[in-house]
Amino acid sequence: MNWRLASRLSVITLAIVVVIVVALIQHQRTNVPAQSGGATTSTTSTLQLQGTDLGGTPAPGFQLTDQYGKTVSLAQFHGKPLVVTFLYTHCPDVCPLTAEHLHTALLQMGSDASKVGILAVSTDPKGDTTQAALQFSTEHNMQNSWHFLTGTQQELSPIWSKYSINAQSFKQSINHTTALYLIDKQGRERVYMGDDFQPAQMAANLKQLLQEK
Structure with a gap:
């Protein structure tokens, strides 16, 4: 070459x-x-729920009495996204913070807040009277935004078991599993969130569930 x-x-x-x-x-x-403005816009149309995926299994039903003495059941919220959590009224730390975060999440949702339900199930049958539930709810601006459900040991224990909640009395406090279950409009368990959830995460999850059929 x-x-x-x-x-x-x-x-x-x-x-x-x-x-x-x-x-x-x-x-x-x-x-x-x-x-x-320096921010990248996502082209993904389907968002993922934040938390631990629960697979969409049917949520166990129950019926208890709320802070106003009214009978409330899980079934009556069919057609609405629902949060089920477990608290007690004289909790010194985690429960009040959970209530405050839920209140903030509802504020962030604006008018959509009225389209979701929140059930706080007692983990203290002896200490959580109807009056105590109303006082706790009022202190955290949730008296008209959730149902704080109370009952006897015989009524509450099966519910704790169905939702994998361990609740034991220890001196002046209750050691219990911290959990928030997000249930969709069809009554299916979708996501588990721990007590470290942020209000913005909860608001985003609920808004997404609202968009689903």
Whole structure:
């Protein structure tokens, strides 16, 4: 091969490489998400619920008495997203914080807050009277935003068991499992959230469940 042919081949090879590089650059540019104000917008239309996936199994039903002495059942919330949590009224730390976070989540939801339900099931049959439930609810601005459900040991124990809640009295406090179950409009358990949840996470989950049929 003489030097002229070698030179021509080198030029052709270089031209091919340039074409390939330009094509790659253009491809990358067309696949970069549009940005506005420095924030990347997602093209994903389906969001994921935040928390531990529960697989959509039917939520165990129950019926108890709320802070106003009214009988409330889980079944009556069919057609609404629902939060089921487990608290006691004289809890010194986690339960009040859970109540405050739920209140904040409802505020963040705006008008959609009235379209969801929240049930707080007592873990203290002896200490959680109807009066105590109303006082606790009022202190945390939840008196008209949830149902704080109380009952006897015989009424509450089967519910704790069905929702994998361990509740034991220890001196002046109750050691119990902290849990928030998100149930969809069809009465199916969708997500479990721990007591470290943030109001924005809860609000986002509930809004997504509202959008589902």
